[in-house]
Amino acid sequence: MTAMQPGEQRDEVEMLSLMLLIRRFEERASQQYQAQKVGGFCHLYIGQEAVVAGAVAAVRDDDYIITAYRDHAHALARGTSANACMAELFGKETGCSRGLGGSMHFFNRQNHMYGGHAIVGAHVPLAVGLAFAIKYRDEDRVTLCFFGDGAINQGSFHEALNLAALYKLPIVFICENNLFAMGTSVKRSTSLKQIVDRAEGYDIPGEIVDGMNFREVRDKVAEIVDSIRKESHPAFVEVRTYRYRGHSMSDPASYRTKLELEKYRLDDPITRLRAQLTREGKLTNEQFDLLDKRSKEMVLASVKFAEASPQPPIEKLHDFTYADGAKP
Amino acid sequence: MREITYRQALNEALAEELERDPNVFLMGEEVAEYHGAYKVSQGLLERFGPRRIIDTPISENGFAGLGVGAAMVGLRPIIEFMTFSFSLVAFDQVVNNAPNMFTMSGGQFNIPITFRGPNGPAHQLGATHSHATENFYASVPGLKVCTPATPRDAKGLLKTAVRDNNPVLVLEAELLYSSKGMVEPPDEELLIPLGKAEVKREGSDVSVICYAQTVPLALKVAAQLEEEDISAEIVDLRSIKPLDEKAIFDSVAKTHRVVIVEQDHPFCGVGAEVCYRIQRNIFDEIDAPILRVSQEDVPMPYNERLEKAVLPNADKLLAAVKQVCYA
Ligand SMILES: Cc1ncc(C[n+]2csc(CCOP(=O)(O)OP(=O)(O)O)c2C)c(N)n1
Numbered sequence: 031m032t033a034m035q036p037g038e039q040r041d042e043v044e045m046l047s048l049m050l051l052i053r054r055f056e057e058r059a060s061q062q063y064q065a066q067k068v069g070g071f072c073h074l075y076i077g078q079e080a081v082v083a084g085a086v087a088a089v090r091d092d093d094y095i096i097t098a099y100r101d102h103a104h105a106l107a108r109g110t111s112a113n114a115c116m117a118e119l120f121g122k123e124t125g126c127s128r129g130l131g132g133s134m135h136f137f138n139r140q141n142h143m144y145g146g147h148a149i150v151g152a153h154v155p156l157a158v159g160l161a162f163a164i165k166y167r168d169e170d171r172v173t174l175c176f177f178g179d180g181a182i183n184q185g186s187f188h189e190a191l192n193l194a195a196l197y198k199l200p201i202v203f204i205c206e207n208n209l210f211a212m213g214t215s216v217k218r219s220t221s222l223k224q225i226v227d228r229a230e231g232y233d234i235p236g237e238i239v240d241g242m243n244f245r246e247v248r249d250k251v252a253e254i255v256d257s258i259r260k261e262s263h264p265a266f267v268e269v270r271t272y273r274y275r276g277h278s279m280s281d282p283a284s285y286r287t288k289l290e291l292e293k294y295r296l297d298d299p300i301t302r303l304r305a306q307l308t309r310e311g312k313l314t315n316e317q318f319d320l321l322d323k324r325s326k327e328m329v330l331a332s333v334k335f336a337e338a339s340p341q342p343p344i345e346k347l348h349d350f351t352y353a354d355g356a357k358p
Numbered sequence: 359m360r361e362i363t364y365r366q367a368l369n370e371a372l373a374e375e376l377e378r379d380p381n382v383f384l385m386g387e388e389v390a391e392y393h394g395a396y397k398v399s400q401g402l403l404e405r406f407g408p409r410r411i412i413d414t415p416i417s418e419n420g421f422a423g424l425g426v427g428a429a430m431v432g433l434r435p436i437i438e439f440m441t442f443s444f445s446l447v448a449f450d451q452v453v454n455n456a457p458n459m460f461t462m463s464g465g466q467f468n469i470p471i472t473f474r475g476p477n478g479p480a481h482q483l484g485a486t487h488s489h490a491t492e493n494f495y496a497s498v499p500g501l502k503v504c505t506p507a508t509p510r511d512a513k514g515l516l517k518t519a520v521r522d523n524n525p526v527l528v529l530e531a532e533l534l535y536s537s538k539g540m541v542e543p544p545d546e547e548l549l550i551p552l553g554k555a556e557v558k559r560e561g562s563d564v565s566v567i568c569y570a571q572t573v574p575l576a577l578k579v580a581a582q583l584e585e586e587d588i589s590a591e592i593v594d595l596r597s598i599k600p601l602d603e604k605a606i607f608d609s610v611a612k613t614h615r616v617v618i619v620e621q622d623h624p625f626c627g628v629g630a631e632v633c634y635r636i637q638r639n640i641f642d643e644i645d646a647p648i649l650r651v652s653q654e655d656v657p658m659p660y661n662e663r664l665e666k667a668v669l670p671n672a673d674k675l676l677a678a679v680k681q682v683c684y685a
């Protein structure tokens with residue numbers, strides 16, 4: 031993606047293509063997990079593509095983003111190659127975290143993707159730290175902090191929101207509300223009618239957005255970011271979305287009904303953006319098929335790349351414990 | 359005796375203690391409707407109801423503290439951490455509140471609480487999800503820490519932990535949940551005291567001191583050593599704190615050679631403490647420097663091959679045993 035000028039919008043066809051890439055990547059990751067090429071825990075983003083695509087479309091490439099462990103999409107959205115992402119899942123040295131992080135710990139410093147964090151709620155204060163540094167250096171960047179509905183009941187989340195409000199930091203808290211934290215529905219975890227009300231308690235402006243609608247996510251986040259760049263402040267967006275798969279590869283998701291899943295599938299974010307673009311004459315069926323074909327090819331190539339990549343060398347085991355190669 | 363899994367053994371212990379004492383309740387993430395992330399609490403919600411089997415939001419610091427508070431007024435909470443890696447979010451409650459209360463209040467408030475859940479590295483979960491916490495917690499005065507390696511020990515130790523009048527951590531072995539072993543029938547009360555090690559295999563040439571996931575490893579290595587005419591005695595600590603010095607010293611007085619195999623990190627690890635006590639108390643009994651096999655001193659890498667290089671394994675243990683035996 032190219033650097034954006036003020037007022038410019040990212041090309042929607044390009045963003046649709048990103049959403050397709052995310053979906054095809056996740057499908058392939060799932061297959062490779064079943065083939066035991068991928069280890070550990072693996073959480074897929076299928077169904078939620080419009081959230082990260084919409085949010086990232088609303089900011090510049092030099093703005094900061096950070097998320098939890100369902101992070102493959104966020105890395106891809108930040109221009110991390112499918113090769114580097116797949117190689118990370120395979121634990122290879124060419125992976126975006128050198129094969130040391132794994133599925134839950136994707137990082138891309140160059141592209142301002144500050145992780146992949148696997149302890150629920152623990153990265154929200156980090157996000158506030160990123161935003162603090164922006165203000166400290168008097169820059170006009172913003173931080174986008176993504177997290178799940180399950181994170182909003184951690185102390186770290188609450189402390190972080192208060193700090194951000196107190197210091198008027200340039201941050202958008204983006205709650206990807208997919209209705210479940212593992213097998214626990216929001217209704218059973220949270221004493222609020224709606225998650226966005228959490229923000230009110232800290233005097234942070236909050237909005238609810240339809241996370242199956244790319245344009246709505248993008249426009250709302252763009253509006254907020256605009257306001258933050260004018261005068262630094264935190265904001266909160268509850269994005270309503272849905273994950274089609276289980277919590278992780280090992281979860282059969284028997285706590286929800288097929289009917290519920292089908293309802294959301296009918297509202298698929300990719301289908302929706304495609305329909306919008308087709309209706310407006312910006313995308314033909316042939317063009318869509320080509321985009322899809324290309325993302326499938328890219329992902330297939332990433333599997334070959336990951337297979338062929340070297341393992342991180344055992345001799346380097348101690349090289350990444352302390353910076354500057356210090357040994358205790 | 360009948361054969362059951364480690365998971366079933368824990369489940370029986372929970373059910374029996376819930377049945378016995380109405381003050382006991384089980385609380386944690388996904389423990390009720392989902393039956394536990396590792397299915398340890400299977401069937402408990404159905405049997406004891408939502409008043410006593412309680413799902414929580416993801417709020418470890420909150421529900422661990424709730425447990426300590428409830429214990430101050432006489433309940434006997436069993437707090438499940440989905441894994442002990444997440445107990446770090448509740449470190450303040452486990453380390454600051456639970457064990458200090460009795461002292462701070464001049465003996466007015468004891469805290470009869472059990473913190474339990476899987477501990478130690480599993481498979482390729484990466485740095486944040488692979489913590490072996492036994493040495494952190496065992497270093498805190500006022501806490502007790504046990505680390506069962508077999509279904510029988512899991513059941514007996516958990517039941518004892520629930521009845522103890524102090525905070526006890528039952529660090530379960532994530533990789534052993536499906537392992538099987540012989541356990542007394544349900545109608546026979548099984549309580550295994552804290553602070554009692556068990557010799558899992560008798561031997562005469564070397565003492566291999568182990569606990570939790572390193573016990574099956576040590577037993578496997580002992581079988582290999584036998585083929586090379588080295589007789590290894592396998593001492594399973596079962597509890598890290600209190601530590602069964604007598605069992606350790608008895609074994610060492612017999613074999614005069616020691617390897618400690620632990621699942622935590624080497625720096626300030628459990629083995630360092632065991633080693634200190636041996637040389638301090640029975641220096642004359644040791645014929646070779648004591649060796650330790652532990653994790654490498656690095657955050658856990660995700661890559662499978664590197665993870666294997668970090669963990670204790672049969673080759674490392676074999677080599678250490680041969681070194682102390684000058685074989
Ligand atoms: C502190 C902590 N507690 C528990 C877990 C285990 N865990 C991992 S994901 C998860 C559910 C989180 O749900 P949510 O925040 O809604 O994100 P989603 O999975 O829906 O993207 C839990 C309980 C963890 N990783 N960290």
Ligand SMILES: [Mg+2]
Nearest residue numbers: 178179210211
């Ligand atoms: Mg969720």
